[in-house]
Amino acid sequence: MNRIMKKVIVVLIVGVVAVTAGITYLKSNGKNDSSFRTVTVKCEDLLATIGATGTVEPEELVDVGAQVAGQIYAFGNDKDGNTVDYGSRVEEGTVLAQIDDSLYTADVALATAQWEAAIGGVQRTEADIEQMKAKLEQAKRDWERAQKLGPSEALAETSYDAYKAAFEITQANVAVGKAAIVQAKANVDQTEATLRRAKRNLGLCTIKSPVKGVIIDRRVNIGQTVVASLNAPSLFLIAKDLKRMQVWVAVNEADIGSIYPGQPVTFTVDAYPGEVFKGEVGKIRLNATMTQNVVTYTVEVITDNSSGRLLPYLTANLQFELSRRENVPVVSNSALRWSPRPEQVAEKFRSSLDSLTEGGSSVDSSKSNDPNLRAGVKYGVLWVKDNGFVKPIKVIIGMTDGTVTEVRGDDVKEGLEVITGEQRAAANQDTTNPFTPKLPTRNRQPTGGKPKQQ
Numbered sequence: 001m002n003r004i005m006k007k008v009i010v011v012l013i014v015g016v017v018a019v020t021a022g023i024t025y026l027k028s029n030g031k032n033d034s035s036f037r038t039v040t041v042k043c044e045d046l047l048a049t050i051g052a053t054g055t056v057e058p059e060e061l062v063d064v065g066a067q068v069a070g071q072i073y074a075f076g077n078d079k080d081g082n083t084v085d086y087g088s089r090v091e092e093g094t095v096l097a098q099i100d101d102s103l104y105t106a107d108v109a110l111a112t113a114q115w116e117a118a119i120g121g122v123q124r125t126e127a128d129i130e131q132m133k134a135k136l137e138q139a140k141r142d143w144e145r146a147q148k149l150g151p152s153e154a155l156a157e158t159s160y161d162a163y164k165a166a167f168e169i170t171q172a173n174v175a176v177g178k179a180a181i182v183q184a185k186a187n188v189d190q191t192e193a194t195l196r197r198a199k200r201n202l203g204l205c206t207i208k209s210p211v212k213g214v215i216i217d218r219r220v221n222i223g224q225t226v227v228a229s230l231n232a233p234s235l236f237l238i239a240k241d242l243k244r245m246q247v248w249v250a251v252n253e254a255d256i257g258s259i260y261p262g263q264p265v266t267f268t269v270d271a272y273p274g275e276v277f278k279g280e281v282g283k284i285r286l287n288a289t290m291t292q293n294v295v296t297y298t299v300e301v302i303t304d305n306s307s308g309r310l311l312p313y314l315t316a317n318l319q320f321e322l323s324r325r326e327n328v329p330v331v332s333n334s335a336l337r338w339s340p341r342p343e344q345v346a347e348k349f350r351s352s353l354d355s356l357t358e359g360g361s362s363v364d365s366s367k368s369n370d371p372n373l374r375a376g377v378k379y380g381v382l383w384v385k386d387n388g389f390v391k392p393i394k395v396i397i398g399m400t401d402g403t404v405t406e407v408r409g410d411d412v413k414e415g416l417e418v419i420t421g422e423q424r425a426a427a428n429q430d431t432t433n434p435f436t437p438k439l440p441t442r443n444r445q446p447t448g449g450k451p452k453q454q
Contacts (some may be wrong), residue, residue: 077095
């Protein structure tokens with residue numbers, strides 16, 4: 001029994017020692033001392049922007065179509081003497097394509113014949129009326145003689161009536177002849193208009209460029225038949241001037257109030273990584289579109305493309321410049337968001353922790369005693385180290401680009417270290433648990449050598 005009691009006492013003593021050692025370990029090695037992450041205040045240029053994505057478009061596009069139907073049987077030559085194709089440079093009046101004109105040539109010949117026949121009809125009616133006028137003159141003289149004689153033994157009454165009727169008939173015939181001339185001349189005008197229309201259709205078989213520019217798209221091939229109905233079929237798409245381009249940007253309704261004509265814009269394209277292009281807002285289109293309950297407006301950004309590097313339909317990543325500040329003190333936004341625990345703050349500043357939040361979103365600035373705050377100035381707090389604790393620096397918050405923010409204050413200067421967060425510093429401490437079993441070590445023999453003599 002004494003032996004059993006002794007063993008129990010030994011076990012209890014070992015347990016107490018183990019617990020004590022564990023507590024000592026947790027106090028000394030298990031808890032990491034905390035330190036602070038810091039950044040420095042820098043003076044640099046600050047630019048506030050709105051980002052958006054758009055597409056590079058030619059400033060003016062001309063869609064060349066066909067007004068007549070027929071088969072494409074030839075293409076013209078561009079400015080360089082090559083067959084018209086994608087990317088061809090053309091002048092105004094350059095022949096782009098030729099449509100089969102055999103039917104329209106026949107229409108012109110038919111209209112020409114009808115016009116010539118109408119002219120002949122006018123000449124014939126004019127000759128007829130001259131003949132009618134001569135007969136009228138003869139009938140008039142006969143009727144005058146008959147009136148002088150009157151119905152008598154020298155002139156029978158029936159003859160008298162016949163002269164009178166002949167005169168009246170020839171008068172009517174002259175009037176009919178004059179009307180025939182008017183009709184014949186109208187027929188000439190009608191056939192002449194038909195002829196002009198036939199010639200116009202014949203001329204439309206030759207498709208010419210209406211402007212000077214570059215062919216962006218060729219939409220027909222030789223042998224293809226085009227049919228002109230209510231809508232003219234599109235044959236070529238010509239960019240009038242590629243030295244000036246536009247970027248069509250879809251801007252969210254939440255940002256459209258910050259966009260205005262003439263606003264500076266910078267953008268990049270994936271085709272030229274690292275190269276920044278400049279432009280300005282030209283127009284804000286009012287026909288908004290809605291996609292999945294999101295309203296967007298199309299904004300036209302004008303940019304110079306004298307170098308010719310920008311190609312149509314490239315995707316552009318744009319930044320609309322809202323405001324710019326040069327050489328101002330800025331700090332990371334994380335420094336303005338971080339706040340310490342009360343026990344980390346130096347004792348003389350702990351009583352004023354509540355007042356440090358004045359100027360934030362939770363404070364009614366219209367009721368503040370600070371004239372700057374009533375004027376819309378927003379305050380923030382930066383924290384700096386102070387003998388193992390932290391102390392606040394109240395600053396005026398300026399513009400931000402989403403990453404860094406302008407800060408102003410009497411204690412703000414370039415190079416000032418401000419706190420952005422906490423980190424555990426236990427990398428150089430021994431964290432080995434004394435209760436972890438250890439494997440026995442063996443003496444290793446040198447490679448290629450002899451065993452050491454014991």
